[in-house]
Amino acid sequence: GAGVSQSPRYKVAKRGQDVALRCDPISGHVSLFWYQQALGQGPEFLTYFQNEAQLDKSGLPSDRFFAERPEGSVSTLKIQRTQQEDSAVYLCASSLSLWSVPYEQYFGPGTRLTVT
Amino acid sequence: AQKITQTQPGMFVQEKEAVTLDCTYDTSDQSYGLFWYKQPSSGEMIFLIYQGSYDEQNATEGRYSLNFQKARKSANLVISASQLGDSAMYFCAMSRETSGSRLTFGEGTQLTVNP
Numbered sequence: 001g002a003g004v005s006q007s008p009r010y011k012v013a014k015r016g017q018d019v020a021l022r023c024d025p026i027s028g029h030v031s032l033f034w035y036q037q038a039l040g041q042g043p044e045f046l047t048y049f050q051n052e053a054q055l056d057k058s059g060l061p062s063d064r065f066f067a068e069r070p071e072g073s074v075s076t077l078k079i080q081r082t083q084q085e086d087s088a089v090y091l092c093a094s095s096l097s098l099w100s101v102p103y104e105q106y107f108g109p110g111t112r113l114t115v116t
Numbered sequence: 117a118q119k120i121t122q123t124q125p126g127m128f129v130q131e132k133e134a135v136t137l138d139c140t141y142d143t144s145d146q147s148y149g150l151f152w153y154k155q156p157s158s159g160e161m162i163f164l165i166y167q168g169s170y171d172e173q174n175a176t177e178g179r180y181s182l183n184f185q186k187a188r189k190s191a192n193l194v195i196s197a198s199q200l201g202d203s204a205m206y207f208c209a210m211s212r213e214t215s216g217s218r219l220t221f222g223e224g225t226q227l228t229v230n231p
């Protein structure tokens with residue numbers, strides 16, 4: 001079946017522009033996660049959804065970052081007034097649910113954001 | 117807070133040999149999950165193996181096994197019979213509870229398999 005898809009795969013934004021990154025999780029997956037991966041580092045958690053409810057947004061680095069999943073499937077990560085330090089790969093992952101095996105998260109290919 | 121430490125930035129192994137990638141963790145939680153992911157140069161994270169903190173037997177998945185030593189707080193990945201396609205970045209990660217909750221990742225180990 002289809003895996004997690006993300007679009008766009010690459011995005012170049014000028015400093016100060018707003019960007020929107022899209023994630024299509026695996027059909028039927030209840031849990032959805034966003035991670036940020038800086039060059040040469042491991043991913044870092046940003047936020048988590050259970051269906052349409054955003055249950056944890058403690059990893060969002062500033063109030064310029066906003067995520068939504070209005071119908072419990074597709075999710076969008078929005079970054080307002082982009083800064084150079086926002087340059088990173090943004091990974092989306094989905095899983096069946098927190099409490100059902102298998103526990104693994106399935107990752108999309110990521111969106112590489114470059115802010116110039 | 118949870119923390120994962122991977123002390124080997126890079127590892128080299130000959131094709132068909134076994135290799136161990138180190139991972140230590142720190143947590144005050146009684147129950148937690150440990151994961152290994154592979155990230156090829158294409159960028160996608162691929163799940164390899166999972167170990168719950170209450171699992172008494174080490175997890176195995178094909179050529180992958182997780183050497184879980186709870187007292188030492190280590191969760192090393194062993195890859196047997198290395199293949200050229202195993203060349204990639206490998207990340208150790210952990211979750212709170214033995215569940216699929218948010219993951220905390222280490223810095224990763226770049227594995228190169230030589231022919």
